[in-house]
């Protein structure tokens with residue numbers, strides 16, 4: 620008897636439990652289906668293993684306020700440059716995207732963009748211009764988290780950041796070889812992604828500090844794995860690219876291979892894709908070091924090798940990496956980011 624009187628509440632609880640479970644399963648399935656109907660490009664971040672994704676309820680579902688923009692044409696566009704790679708990644712040039720439209724797609728996603736920049740030794744003097752111009756042109760309207768790596772934290776300038784932007788300073792060791800400082804970026808970016816960036820950001824850009832922004836660098840540059848074409852080699856044949864050519868190096872690229880020569884001053888993409896890239900490059904660099912080899916252009920050589928066999932999903936034109944000493948060429952309509960002219964003997968610890 621005692622058994623049966625106690626039994627009813629259990630049955631009730633069980634039934635309620637089953638309903639809750641069914642509701643949960645149904646809700647999940649339903650929202651999954653909704654998401655599947657949405658045409659989301661592979662380059663649009665849709666999930667992050669750690670940082671809960673802040674994807675908008677997708678731009679074409681949020682009920683749109685009317686957005687007016689120029690009708691896209693199938694026939695009229697840039698013809699003086701190539702705007703797509705042979706593996707169908709876009710090459711981003713002025714005139715290939717509508718900034719208003721691009722912003723309208725990405726801004727509702729409330730993305731956070733990590734930006735790493737190294738300022739070791741005297742390179743700390745480049746920080747002010749880098750940061751001040753980034754505030755004017757880089758990912759304006761997005762949440763940006765700068766990670767400044769330096770051995771001179773006291774010399775990091777205080778720069779006014781606009782709303783939604785944040786800067787942290789991370790101390791790293793100095794070195795008496797610039798090659799080592801430049802190359803160790805891979806390892807430090809890798810470990811900082813592990814320790815914090817993967818929880819704090821959706822996309823990441825790793826940039827050279829001896830540079831300034833001059834014009835918009837916006838969401839058109841976002842993608843799964845993003846590389847930039849080096850301004851010094853975009854009109855050259857692959858045999859002239861300064862790839863690492865010694866087969867003994869892990870960065871080796873044979874003379875008859877190679878797509879573009881990518882600049883080491885910018886690596887970008889989803890945090891996890893850049894994590895894999897930095898892990899692989901750092902390990903290969905270590906293997907080379909164990910064999911007493913340093914690739915021709917340090918981490919830039921390893922980057923080029925990695926990108927040859929792991930194609931970027933978006934390629935930025937040299938508008939996104941120019942050099943101040945180079946005269947603007949006719950195909951470059953806008954210089955967005957450019958390396959400043961520097962006195963190597965003055966700023967580097969060695970020559």
Ligand SMILES: CC(=O)N[C@H]1[C@@H](OP(=O)(O)OP(=O)(O)OC[C@H]2O[C@@H](n3ccc(=O)[nH]c3=O)[C@H](O)[C@@H]2O)O[C@H](CO)[C@H](O)[C@@H]1O
Pocket residue numbers: 736737738739740741742743796797798800801802826827828829849881882883884885916917918919940958966967968
């Ligand atoms: C335009 C471009 O693609 N530049 C690449 C190029 O030469 P760069 O002449 O641009 O190399 P660099 O001297 O600017 O060094 C690369 C970066 O390392 C950092 N740094 C370097 C030295 C130093 O004493 N302190 C310091 O903080 C700093 O962030 C600098 O921007 O080749 C290098 C190969 O190693 C890197 O791949 C650079 O990204």
Ligand SMILES: [Mn+2]
Pocket residue numbers: 827828829884958
């Ligand atoms: Mn540089």
